[in-house]
Amino acid sequence: MLRITTRQTISMEKTMKYKPTDAELEILQVLWQNGAATVRTINDALNKDNDDTIGYTTTLKIMQIMAEKGLLSRDESNRTHIYTAEVREDEVQQAFVSKLMDSVFRGSAMKLVLQALGSGKTSTSELQQIRALLDEELENNANRTAEETAAHTPSTRKKSSK
Amino acid sequence: MLRITTRQTISMEKTMKYKPTDAELEILQVLWQNGAATVRTINDALNKDNDDTIGYTTTLKIMQIMAEKGLLSRDESNRTHIYTAEVREDEVQQAFVSKLMDSVFRGSAMKLVLQALGSGKTSTSELQQIRALLDEELENNANRTAEETAAHTPSTRKKSSK
DNA sequence: TATAATTTACGAAAGAGTTCGTAGAATGTT
DNA sequence: AACATTCTACGAACTCTTTCGTAAATTATA
Incomplete structure (x- = not known):
């Protein structure tokens, strides 16, 4: 059940260590939806929808970087590593919303909400x-x-x- | 008076030529609030709030780039050029909201709205x-x-x- | 007028992000 | 066993953004 987060969340608002980049975000989306996965799985998923294919080593590289940053963890017990998201979706969403509110809406959640609702979707x-x-x-x-x-x-x- | 934009806006949704960068956004904010201005004025404004000062030529350079991109226009009739925003605030806001909705909220305006309201501000x-x-x-x-x-x-x- | 300050223009450096080629190791296939 | 495939690791190239130093021209000041 979706809820508007309560007053507590405000003060506890964690400043996220690293804000994911665009490429990182696409990888996180796959992990958030399907759970832990290999580079192969994720690379396939990314190339399912997209017209221009992303190279395997590109995905690998980015996921390695994400692991260094702490956005992902990985199980190296087998040769084919298995990656897991180490940041929650709502946590990342909040970070992006905060950033957007500050930089584009001068801190007004209301204006942001109205623009979002006005998008008509x-x-x-x-x-x-x-x-x-x-x-x-x-x-x-x-x-x-x-x-x-x-x-x-x-x-x-x-x-x-x- | 603030209004939720109507259905028309949806189909007419212009894809913005260039999405402003962070530095560009700060400059646009000043222009949106104070109207046309010189590099000096804007550089001063940017350094009012901030602790670490931005060099004059840095601001100049970015504004020149913005003019090339079409984000700004400038009046060169005098030596000291006067710059004007060539994109509307709500247009830019919509571009950012759309991007955020796609990349972070999988297209759900509702989730975005709830996160924004949940920020407690x-x-x-x-x-x-x-x-x-x-x-x-x-x-x-x-x-x-x-x-x-x-x-x-x-x-x-x-x-x-x- | 000589000097200082302001402004534009140019270029280059530094950093972040993305992309991929190549190499080498491990695994699978014939 | 020989060959092919898969995977990780590494590094380099490329783009984009931000930053600023320097030069040259104009304007202001002493």
Whole structure:
């Protein structure tokens, strides 16, 4: 179940050691979707969709670099090494979103959201889901505010309606 | 007034000739906020906030390159050239959002939106604004669907309430 | 007018990322 | 066993970006 991450996540926001490059990102996508894999598997996957093929040694090289950087780990017990992603997808997503927000949207999450929604690729049902989560979040905010107020002027408290 | 861009924008989606680099983006930010400017002005602006100063010729060089690329135009009628942004902010924002959506969020605007909202930098009032726009958009969708249906089975049509 | 400051233009260096060729070792095939 | 395939490792070339030094021209200042 998708959730808007809570207040805690904000302060705990890890600054990622290395921001993956474009080529690294494509490799991570394969690993995130299919789990651990060999260079061969990943190179095949990358060349499935693309028109211009990427050389095997190119993929190998990049994955070696990623392992050095800590983006991947690898099992070398057999000759054919098996690579595993060492960064979570949502972690990387957050890093990219933060960067984008700072450099392109002057820190405004709202403008970013509106541009994303304006891209028109969002279905009605998805828009409804977003609205539902938004409502949840807004209600949390309202309750939190109410509690803080209550701490100053103690009185009877209503429980949230849903 | 901020609006979620309409359906038209989707098909007209211009593929931007050049995606600005980081350094280029910082220069564009200054131009978008303050209008046309000289190299000196921009270099000063860039060094206002930053701790490590950027050399004048560095800024100059990048702006010259940007002019070649068509990101900027310049008035050379005086010795001190005056540069103007030749790309709109929202256009560049859309290019970056599209790229991010494809490369990091596998095309899902929704996941991107949730990550952005989850960054916690959005105030309650902003969340409410987003919600309102979302409602608008959803209502438009509903009406459009209704009209399409009506085209097949002609009948009386209700006008939207707002 | 002589000197200093400003500005443009050019080029080159440094770093990061991507690509691939080649070599050598290990494995598979005939 | 001989040959072919697969895999890792290494290094080099190439592009792109950023940075700045230097030179030459113009403008400002003493």
